[in-house]
Amino acid sequence: MSTNFVELKNVSREYxxxxxxxxxxxxxxxxxxxxxxxxxxxxSGAGKSTLLNILGGMDSPTSGEVRVDGHEIxxxxxxxxxxxxxxxVGFIFQFYNIMPTLTVEENVRLVEDVSETDKDAxxxxxxxGLAKHARKFPNxxxxxxxxxxxxxxxxxxxxxxxxxxEPTGALDSKTGIEVLKLLRQQADENTTVIVVTHNAxxxxxxxxxxxxxxxRVERDIxxxxxxxxxxxxx
Amino acid sequence: xxGRNMLRRKMLRDMRKNFSQFxxxxxxxxxxxxxxxxIKAYMIGMQKSADDYYASNNLQDLDAFGKLNDDSVEExxxxxxxxxxxxxxxVVASITNLTERDLQLNFIKSNNISRFYVIEGEGxxxxxxxxxxxxxxxxxxxxxxxxxxxxxANGMTLTEKVIALVxxxxxxxxxxxxTEIFPAHDKYxxxxxxxxxxxxQMRFYSSVMIDVDNEDNRGVVKTTTTDTIDGVISVVNxxxxxxxxxxxGEINEGKTYVGIFSGLFIAIALxxxxxTMARIxxxxxxxxxxxxxxxxSDKRIAWHYISYALVLAVLxxxxxxxxxxxxxxxxxxxxxxxxxxxxxxxxGLDYSxxxxxxxxxLITCLTxxxxxxxxxxxxxxxxxxxxxPKVKSRSLRFTTSGVFKKLSFSxxxxxxDIIRNKARxxxxxxxxxxxxxxxxCGFGIQDTINGYLETELSxxxxxxxxxxxxxxxxxxQLDKLYEEYSSDSSKTLGIEFKKDGELxxxxxxxxxxxxxxxxxxxxxxxxxLSDDGVYVTQKFAELEGYKVGDEIEWHIFGDNDYYKTKxxxxxxxxxxxxxxxxxxxxxxxxxxxxxxxxxxxKEVKDIPEGAETVQDIDSIRDGMNQMLDTMMxxxxxxxxxxxxxxxxxxxxxxxxxxxxxxYQFSTLKVxxxSDKRIxxxxxxxxxxxxxxxxxxxxxxxxxxxxxxxKEAIDDAYDFSISITLLTCLLSTIGTFIVSYTVSKWLTRxxxxxxxxxxxxxxE
Numbered sequence: 001m002s003t004n005f006v007e008l009k010n011v012s013r014e015y016x017x018x019x020x021x022x023x024x025x026x027x028x029x030x031x032x033x034x035x036x037x038x039x040x041x042x043x044s045g046a047g048k049s050t051l052l053n054i055l056g057g058m059d060s061p062t063s064g065e066v067r068v069d070g071h072e073i074x075x076x077x078x079x080x081x082x083x084x085x086x087x088x089v090g091f092i093f094q095f096y097n098i099m100p101t102l103t104v105e106e107n108v109r110l111v112e113d114v115s116e117t118d119k120d121a122x123x124x125x126x127x128x129g130l131a132k133h134a135r136k137f138p139n140x141x142x143x144x145x146x147x148x149x150x151x152x153x154x155x156x157x158x159x160x161x162x163x164x165x166e167p168t169g170a171l172d173s174k175t176g177i178e179v180l181k182l183l184r185q186q187a188d189e190n191t192t193v194i195v196v197t198h199n200a201x202x203x204x205x206x207x208x209x210x211x212x213x214x215x216r217v218e219r220d221i222x223x224x225x226x227x228x229x230x231x232x233x234x
Numbered sequence: 235x236x237g238r239n240m241l242r243r244k245m246l247r248d249m250r251k252n253f254s255q256f257x258x259x260x261x262x263x264x265x266x267x268x269x270x271x272x273i274k275a276y277m278i279g280m281q282k283s284a285d286d287y288y289a290s291n292n293l294q295d296l297d298a299f300g301k302l303n304d305d306s307v308e309e310x311x312x313x314x315x316x317x318x319x320x321x322x323x324x325v326v327a328s329i330t331n332l333t334e335r336d337l338q339l340n341f342i343k344s345n346n347i348s349r350f351y352v353i354e355g356e357g358x359x360x361x362x363x364x365x366x367x368x369x370x371x372x373x374x375x376x377x378x379x380x381x382x383x384x385x386x387a388n389g390m391t392l393t394e395k396v397i398a399l400v401x402x403x404x405x406x407x408x409x410x411x412x413t414e415i416f417p418a419h420d421k422y423x424x425x426x427x428x429x430x431x432x433x434x435q436m437r438f439y440s441s442v443m444i445d446v447d448n449e450d451n452r453g454v455v456k457t458t459t460t461d462t463i464d465g466v467i468s469v470v471n472x473x474x475x476x477x478x479x480x481x482x483g484e485i486n487e488g489k490t491y492v493g494i495f496s497g498l499f500i501a502i503a504l505x506x507x508x509x510t511m512a513r514i515x516x517x518x519x520x521x522x523x524x525x526x527x528x529x530x531s532d533k534r535i536a537w538h539y540i541s542y543a544l545v546l547a548v549l550x551x552x553x554x555x556x557x558x559x560x561x562x563x564x565x566x567x568x569x570x571x572x573x574x575x576x577x578x579x580x581x582g583l584d585y586s587x588x589x590x591x592x593x594x595x596l597i598t599c600l601t602x603x604x605x606x607x608x609x610x611x612x613x614x615x616x617x618x619x620x621x622x623p624k625v626k627s628r629s630l631r632f633t634t635s636g637v638f639k640k641l642s643f644s645x646x647x648x649x650x651d652i653i654r655n656k657a658r659x660x661x662x663x664x665x666x667x668x669x670x671x672x673x674x675c676g677f678g679i680q681d682t683i684n685g686y687l688e689t690e691l692s693x694x695x696x697x698x699x700x701x702x703x704x705x706x707x708x709x710x711q712l713d714k715l716y717e718e719y720s721s722d723s724s725k726t727l728g729i730e731f732k733k734d735g736e737l738x739x740x741x742x743x744x745x746x747x748x749x750x751x752x753x754x755x756x757x758x759x760x761x762x763l764s765d766d767g768v769y770v771t772q773k774f775a776e777l778e779g780y781k782v783g784d785e786i787e788w789h790i791f792g793d794n795d796y797y798k799t800k801x802x803x804x805x806x807x808x809x810x811x812x813x814x815x816x817x818x819x820x821x822x823x824x825x826x827x828x829x830x831x832x833x834x835x836k837e838v839k840d841i842p843e844g845a846e847t848v849q850d851i852d853s854i855r856d857g858m859n860q861m862l863d864t865m866m867x868x869x870x871x872x873x874x875x876x877x878x879x880x881x882x883x884x885x886x887x888x889x890x891x892x893x894x895x896x897y898q899f900s901t902l903k904v905x906x907x908s909d910k911r912i913x914x915x916x917x918x919x920x921x922x923x924x925x926x927x928x929x930x931x932x933x934x935x936x937x938x939x940x941x942x943x944k945e946a947i948d949d950a951y952d953f954s955i956s957i958t959l960l961t962c963l964l965s966t967i968g969t970f971i972v973s974y975t976v977s978k979w980l981t982r983x984x985x986x987x988x989x990x991x992x993x994x995x996x997e
Contacts, residue, residue, distance in 0.1 A: 049990075082903070086905070100898075102646070102647065106643070106646065109643075113911075
């Protein structure tokens with residue numbers, strides 16, 4: 001827990017919107033340790049999703065340095081980024097993004113096609129409470145169940161970095177808490193979990209809370225005593 | 235009004251955004267209407283050009299054949315309903331100062347019937363010497379006004395100056411003999427001369443052209459002429475003769491193509507309307523909800539989407555009709571003008587093109603309405619709710635067990651994608667089947683024509699030279715020819731046969747040609763002929779309703795005695811649907827057999843005495859090969875259309891598929907799938923579609939070729955449909971290449987997928 005697993009040095013990301021230049025991230029410096037459960041908070045347009053996309057190898061910074069597990073991914077080629085996503089990163093989206101034409105089990109096994117994993121899909125599904133739904137198609141599941149499929153798919157890879165973009169945004173409080181428990185469990189198993197959210201309540205369970213505003217880090221607080229998940233609600 | 239403008243603006247922007255899909259619909263409608271209006275314009279134009287030409291240059295109604303003179307002409311003129319009559323002596327002459335060039339010389343006294351259309355030079359004047367020469371023959375042989383031709387016919391030698399280049403309405407198409415299918419203008423032409431050029435003893439006529447006052451009176455004039463004029467052997471309706479009949483046959487063939495080609499493209503356009511509009515409306519779901527919430531009526535919203543189809547259909551149809559009339563139709567007319575000599579040959583127009591254009595617009599709009607109806611009639615609240623991906627789990631369930639379980643992820647994914655997007659898949663299959671059909675047609679037509687050449691040159695005809703004998707050949711000349719060349723001979727008799735009280739013209743091939751000219755059975759194999767009756771070709775039997783065992787009643791032109799002969803078998807011939815009998819059978823009817831052709835393998839240097847012309851099998855082969863070259867234009871056109879159709883459809887379906895699966899591909903990218911890998915998944919589906927299309931397209935393509943050669947082609951022909959393994963292979967490979975190349979090209983889009991944007995768009 002002592003070395004930084006994720007390091008961002010002076011990271012900026014600029015976009016051209018029409019003829020207007022827009023800075024989504026402005027010289028951001030962040031350090032995250034392996035196995036930390038990090039929540040990134042901020043209003044819309046603060047740069048949360050951009051930060052997540054850069055960490056996930058889906059986007060690259062305009063300037064600055066991004067290191068993950070000692071490797072500078074900000075210099076990676078498209079091919080290296082593909083391999084990085086396949087091997088290191090798990091993604092969880094607000095709207096799940098699971099394949100509608102693959103069954104639950106097939107969605108989870110999908111990662112076997114791109115990364116080496118010795119995990120058993122059914123066991124993973126069991127761990128997220130979906131073993132009995134393995135042969136169902138996504139449209140036969142509730143929103144919470146679909147998000148758990150998404151988590152199972154990410155977990156199946158055994159990723160070093162689990163990136164979650166508003167993972168509870170489309171869920172009710174009770175289902176959301178179930179999902180958060182699963183994410184916490186991943187962090188406890190030494191996966192670095194980064195959750196981007198609007199929901200300040202979730203910050204109470206995090207090891208670290210980073211507040212972004214206008215593309216800058218406003219506050220970076222280490223939470224010495226995170227709350228137990230069952231203690232939060234919204 | 236402002237609202238309408240906004241919707242119009244939305245429509246234009248949507249069209250720009252979905253350019254590939256809309257351009258496909260536009261192109262398919264354009265090609266469909268271009269094919270329809272082009273073929274129609276050429277058919278109507280051919281008909282109208284000929285009708286005008288025949289009327290203004292007074293094409294005769296009937297031709298009376300026999301040995302006739304001025305008295306016969308005057309007698310014919312006296313027959314009731316006859317407006318006018320003119321005699322003509324036609325002989326075939328060889329041009330001695332040009333190699334292997336022959337002319338049909340027509341000696342006339344006046345030129346009021348079948349008047350020349352003068353291209354260059356002066357009109358007919360009986361007091362002038364010289365040649366009124368066939369313009370096409372002159373052009374092909376670079377003959378100019380003032381050039382002299384040395385002519386030799388029936389022992390007569392003439393040296394004539396070309397004084398005019400002309401067309402003649404009864405020489406719209408002409409062939410030297412029945413070994414040719416298409417005119418060879420470079421080798422054989424016609425010319426007119428004044429009768430004064432002939433020596434006195436030859437001033438008689440081989441035919442008299444008769445102009446009848448009314449079409450309905452042709453029958454009665456024909457009978458009266460046959461019955462009352464001495465020397466008349468037969469009277470034939472001019473429009474049933476090769477020139478007018480082959481021209482008319484060409485117009486009729488268009489009727490088959492017009493349906494097949496325009497139908498294929500318009501059907502594909504409609505399928506594209508279904509898939510594209512369904513996607514646009516689905517994508518606009520929220521906007522439809524908002525419009526409804528704003529108070530737009532269902533009708534207004536539906537009309538908004540129908541206007542997309544309306545704009546495309548109107549643009550596609552109008553452009554298609556314009557291109558059809560101005561380009562495609564003219565191209566066809568120019569192709570026909572290579573063979574047919576018609577003054578002012580032009581494209582034509584009639585209301586059917588407008589009706590078809592309106593029908594196309596209406597059917598496109600109706601199809602669009604049927605697609606959007608389901609979406610716009612839903613309650614606003616329902617539409618505004620986020621739509622979950624429509625996956626009918628039940629229909630996909632069978633793909634989760636059994637053999638499917640063992641399939642790779644990409645195979646399962648593609649199978650389910652196909653099941654989910656049936657309309658898109660069917661459109662894709664339909665389009666690629668169309669591509670396959672056109673390829674099979676293109677190569678199949680070539681195979682069939684090659685097969686026909688093979689049948690003619692290797693199976694039926696086994697000789698090097700054919701001596702066409704003079705009618706005046708003496709017994710001693712004939713015996714000498716038998717001795718010197720061969721005793722394999724034949725005779726062709728012009729006959730009329732009675733069928734259901736009607737007299738119909740045909741011919742009997744009397745053969746004593748042995749192996750030199752073989753008669754083929756139903757399977758196109760050489761057959762032995764019996765002397766106990768006659769054989770008729772299978773197509774003749776089908777067309778006239780005869781079967782083996784029936785009797786056929788006929789008489790030879792110029793002989794009023796009728797004979798009843800039993801049909802003892804059916805044979806097949808690619809280009810003569812007639813009756814065949816052996817020499818013995820012919821003699822058993824009481825006739826004296828005198829051949830009009832002798833077949834030999836020996837070299838014939840000069841035309842021997844008793845023969846009029848000599849035909850080398852190689853010149854026949856050359857003529858047929860020339861015909862093949864012309865067919866190649868059509869084959870290439872079909873292949874080009876196939877490639878365009880295949881490429882457009884696969885591209886369109888690919889774009890549609892990408893648009894629908896954008897976020898799925900993005901997710902795969904996020905998960906770490908490489909672009910190449912995703913591209914492979916995409917190509918796999920298109921290759922499956924190609925495989926299904928090939929399996930369906932091969933037999934359908936065969937069916938279309940069969941239809942073209944059985945139904946569309948003139949009744950005189952009976953082609954054995956032949957599609958070689960090479961054709962199947964080439965069509966399959968061609969379809970695969972088109973499918974793979976376009977798919978591969980489309981996969982470049984995978985690299986351009988913006989993961990972030992796609993995933994957000996899905997939300």
